[in-house]
Amino acid sequence: MERVYSQSGDRIESRLPVIVHRYGPFTRANHWLTAACLILLLISGLGFFHPWLYFLTDLFGGGQTARVVHPWIGVVLFVSFLGLFFRMVRLNLPRREDAVWIENVREVVAGKEEDLPELGKYNAGQKFVFWAMTVLIIVLIVTGFMMWQRYFDGLVTIQVRRIATMVHAIAAVLIILTWILHVYAAIWTRGTLRAMTRGTVTGGWAWRHHRKWLRELARLDRKGPAE
């Protein structure tokens, strides 16, 4: 049976109680490496963004060191995120039920998901985070190279560099907003964090939030240990 709503590796881990395997160790390590890079970039970058926050560069040993490491961490993040991107892109492609979900996003925020369509592994909000991160990371790395004084100082004209710097700042603000949304949604939706720590979620969580995904995994489970 072909997987439509789930990733290879996703499976019902136990049936009593229902525990569902959502992320393998490689994906989790990949996620946390990306997260660590994002946080370090956020701290050093905010230090350059506003004089009030310049003290943050002290966490890296001063402005010079923060300036040195920031772009390199950016490169690591980009490569790390590529891993997440290729693993997750298929299930983050938009589907018809996403439109209904977005129309009823008020109900979602109110915690009333009962009347909404059944969803696969990701809901439209998660897909939004995925694509926002993807686009912003690309924008940040491209503009970042244009600003990387140490190695790429002649890459673009000064006027282009000015624009790149402003775009980099705006994209950075947007990615921080996306990041807050991502972290908050994971905390507010109880039972989500363990997917990225232990790698598993409860059956109740899967049924409540990603029923099509759970349904598919249950069907695969009946067929016996597939893949």
Next chain:
Amino acid sequence: MTTAPEPLTAASNPPVEPLESNLLPSDVIRRSATTDLPEPTRQLTKVAKLIDVSRCIGCKACQSACIEWNDTHPAIEENVGSYTNPHDLTPEMFTLMRFTEWENPETNNLEWLIRKDGCMHCEDPGCLKACPAPGAIVQYSNGIVDFIHENCIGCGYCISGCPFDIPRISKVTNVAYKCTLCVDRVAVGQGPACAKACPTECITFGPKEEMQAFAEERIAELKTRGFENAGLYDPQGVGGTHVMYVLQHADKPEIYADLPADPRISPVVEAWKGVTKTVGLAAIGVMAVGAALHGFFGRPNEVTGRDREEAQRLVDEERP
């Protein structure tokens, strides 16, 4: 020790006895990435360096004097087909004579335009506005803009900020360099090294008002010699500069190795350092506080007993 007087002109005989600096930390009127700078207690006389391009003979004594005073070591480079040497401003070359051969379409004469390039010491310095490192760029109340290297982080934002393409970042020390207007000489009553070395009085230094008056004399003389568009280059888009040029053709500054006609801090830099910073920080703050409030006072989205039962039923049903 007595305190040095404020400098008059580089041509006048400067004091020779050791003097206390007349430039105090409290004379800083702008400091990069600093929002709470104390009000200065006094206003120094605004100074300026006047470069009369029509008097320049291209001897490069100014470059040599600059190298000597600042103890820089520009690399020996290749000939790039022009007397301009080195090929560009570098972290080791704060001032550069740019040679342009220009054919005057009105007279068919070949004019050799030699402009001594370097920091213009803007009244409204773009480098200082763009700089993210507190205290890496300062402006004194006499108008001198100076880079304080121990505070510089080498990010290159000053390059984006500068309307004249002046700052250069060293690949060795990773900090930015440019003409200091010999702030260390001016502080003890001397004029800039380049002005002192100039054999034709093409470069003069003193109070800005006096330099403007002197420029007027020079311009009047140039006009009598047929340079009817002679004029002073003191661009108001950056609030005026503390390095000014007398140009034979002030109506076309671009012919002097691309001297900008109307330099100003790029609107992109203004927007980046202005609205982007304020709105960006506010948006992040609102989002973070909003999330925290929703977290404390809102109801979390929790899995119910019914969800668990339904999940169990679903999994069991799908099993044979």
